[in-house]
Amino acid sequence: MEDIRVNLKKTEDKSYNIIIADGVLDQIPSKIKEAGLGHKFAIITDSNVETLYAGDLSEGFKKNNLENKIISFPAGEQNKSREIKAWIEDQMLESKFGRDSAVIALGGGVVGDIAGYVAASYTRGLPYVQIPTTLVACVDSSIGGKTAVDTPHGKNLIGAFHQPWAVFIDVNTLLTLSEKEIREGLAEVIKYGIISDSALFSFLEENMDLIFSYNKEALTHIIKRGCEIKAKVVEKDERESNLRKILNFGHTIGHAVENLSDYKISHGEAISIGMVAEGKLAVEMDLWKESDLNKLINLIKKAGLPTDIPDYMKAEQIIDAMKLDKKSRSGNIEMVLPNRIGYMTQVDGGYGIKIEEPIIEKVI
Ligand SMILES: NC(=O)c1ccc[n+]([C@@H]2O[C@H](COP(=O)([O-])OP(=O)(O)OC[C@H]3O[C@@H](n4cnc5c(N)ncnc54)[C@H](O)[C@@H]3O)[C@@H](O)[C@H]2O)c1
Numbered sequence: 343m344e345d346i347r348v349n350l351k352k353t354e355d356k357s358y359n360i361i362i363a364d365g366v367l368d369q370i371p372s373k374i375k376e377a378g379l380g381h382k383f384a385i386i387t388d389s390n391v392e393t394l395y396a397g398d399l400s401e402g403f404k405k406n407n408l409e410n411k412i413i414s415f416p417a418g419e420q421n422k423s424r425e426i427k428a429w430i431e432d433q434m435l436e437s438k439f440g441r442d443s444a445v446i447a448l449g450g451g452v453v454g455d456i457a458g459y460v461a462a463s464y465t466r467g468l469p470y471v472q473i474p475t476t477l478v479a480c481v482d483s484s485i486g487g488k489t490a491v492d493t494p495h496g497k498n499l500i501g502a503f504h505q506p507w508a509v510f511i512d513v514n515t516l517l518t519l520s521e522k523e524i525r526e527g528l529a530e531v532i533k534y535g536i537i538s539d540s541a542l543f544s545f546l547e548e549n550m551d552l553i554f555s556y557n558k559e560a561l562t563h564i565i566k567r568g569c570e571i572k573a574k575v576v577e578k579d580e581r582e583s584n585l586r587k588i589l590n591f592g593h594t595i596g597h598a599v600e601n602l603s604d605y606k607i608s609h610g611e612a613i614s615i616g617m618v619a620e621g622k623l624a625v626e627m628d629l630w631k632e633s634d635l636n637k638l639i640n641l642i643k644k645a646g647l648p649t650d651i652p653d654y655m656k657a658e659q660i661i662d663a664m665k666l667d668k669k670s671r672s673g674n675i676e677m678v679l680p681n682r683i684g685y686m687t688q689v690d691g692g693y694g695i696k697i698e699e700p701i702i703e704k705v706i
């Protein structure tokens with residue numbers, strides 16, 4: 343028998359910049375040209391964002407003599423599918439995109455996730471640029487390198503880790519969002535306040551009106567803090583072994599609520615409900631002050647998001663749904679719980695806390 347070793351141990355620098363600037367959309371093509379990122383660009387977007395922003399971006403590439411093609415699919419989570427991914431790839435193959443190409447993901451989290459996954463696998467990997475245009479995408483999905491599509495068996499089950507070359511955030515693009523989409527993003531920003539930034543939490547308490555009047559400074563501030571927090575967490579724990587778990591605050595019960603509602607309750611609404619329920623657990627377990635929980639409930643209400651589990655959902659159903667969720671390893675229910683606003687509880691150096699079912703039943 344011969345043992346032949348294939349030595350692959352190497353360290354690779356996958357660092358990238360997040361550029362947040364008013365009007366940066368117009369400057370992206372020239373920045374990309376300067377960097378020599380590629381010779382041909384697939385601008386992947388959805389039907390809503392296409393009509394709003396893809397034309398100008400494509401023109402900008404043309405002005406810089408960069409060949410590009412807009413590939414747009416119908417908007418909606420149902421299209422974050424393997425079928426649409428294959429359709430996008432076929433469009434690129436037919437247009438002879440080769441290894442000297444790059445992907446531009448222009449849109450919300452749906453576009454970012456599917457375009458990122460196309461970039462991860464097309465000719466075994468192309469560089470890609472994230473241009474997030476929803477608040478969720480700006481503060482969450484565009485950072486961290488998780489890319490995926492949904493399947494009939496569950497969301498985000500097929501995908502890859504693939505870090506973008508850069509993320510460009512133009513706050514102007516958020517001005518066309520509906521209030522509902524602003525609320526979706528705010529749920530994650532509130533989460534960042536609880537898990538890591540009490541000043542951000544206070545800013546939200548004091549400036550909700552400005553945010554809902556689409557004030558650019560207020561939006562820029564929460565995006566900047568959101569990106570900084572997510573970036574810090576992901577930097578320290580790229581593949582979710584410990585610290586990255588804190589990003590799951592509100593998501594363990596939240597995912598169960600989202601699933602049980604058959605996705606009629608949106609992700610932002612579900613995690614708002616989840617943060618309150620998990621916060622109640624933390625209070626029940628003497629880890630968190632009730633006055634802080636009340637601050638959280640008030641802030642979520644101020645953002646126009648729900649705080650209560652719908653009556654039709656029973657405790658056992660929620661517990662079963664949590665056990666099925668990929669975040670609960672080996673049937674144990676694990677959560678991350680706050681300790682103070684801005685700090686999460688650690689037990690023996692770990693953030694994941696095993697929770698006994700009777701306590702969950704009591705709180706729910
Ligand atoms: N990869 C990650 O780490 C990660 C993290 C969080 C969420 N996600 C994923 O992100 C997705 C949700 O993202 P989302 O909330 O951005 O949804 P989305 O991409 O569906 O966007 C929501 C709606 O807003 C529209 N839209 C986008 N930008 C707009 C703009 N500037 N003006 C007007 N309308 C605009 C879209 O066309 C869509 O109809 C989910 O699939 C989720 O799984 C991924």
Ligand SMILES: [Zn+2]
Nearest residue numbers: 530593609613
């Ligand atoms: Zn989330």
